[in-house]
Amino acid sequence: MKxxxxxxSMATIFLLNACSKYSYWDISEFNMxxxxxxxxxxxxxxxxxxxxxxxxxRTYYYHIIVVSQKSGDTVNVLTTLNHGFNRxxxxxxFHFFNEDHPASKLLQMDLKDLANLKSIDNSDRPQTKKIxxxxxxxxxxxxxQNSFPTIIGTIGNLSIEKGE
Numbered sequence: 001m002k003x004x005x006x007x008x009s010m011a012t013i014f015l016l017n018a019c020s021k022y023s024y025w026d027i028s029e030f031n032m033x034x035x036x037x038x039x040x041x042x043x044x045x046x047x048x049x050x051x052x053x054x055x056x057x058r059t060y061y062y063h064i065i066v067v068s069q070k071s072g073d074t075v076n077v078l079t080t081l082n083h084g085f086n087r088x089x090x091x092x093x094f095h096f097f098n099e100d101h102p103a104s105k106l107l108q109m110d111l112k113d114l115a116n117l118k119s120i121d122n123s124d125r126p127q128t129k130k131i132x133x134x135x136x137x138x139x140x141x142x143x144x145q146n147s148f149p150t151i152i153g154t155i156g157n158l159s160i161e162k163g164e
Contacts, residue, residue: 045094076148
């Protein structure tokens with residue numbers, strides 16, 4: 001009997017560790033504000049969640065926390081792209097692109113639709129789907145669970161190259 005109990009306990013621990021550490025918040029948990037950041041506004045990164053997978057089907061948002069370099073405000077950004085940020089990125093300046101920016105619209109598309117895209121004009125682009133979940137790593141709830149304004153979009157760097 002004692003052996004069965006030990007085996008059952010070990011199996012339970014193994015299964016719990018094998019399961020993803022991620023869960024999801026409903027988007028309604030966030031204080032949505034479409035004016036929290038301006039398009040192309042300079043920001044610095046504080047936090048970036050990961051997720052349970054690469055989100056190819058665009059079924060959830062990743063959660064990023066940034067500080068506006070214009071106002072000093074702290075803002076949550078929800079994006080469908082895992083940017084792969086690391087600690088070095090916390091010293092860099094990025095730009096925010098709102099959800100209507102072409103880059104954000106392309107990044108919100110299902111990768112299957114993106115592979116079939118012939119041009120980036122609005123007539124050929126499939127509609128982005130409504131996403132209602134945000135990836136959550138409970139180990140970082142002390143940072144991620146907040147009342148900061150939240151906006152949907154993406155972040156990146158702007159660079160302009162002149163052709164010859």
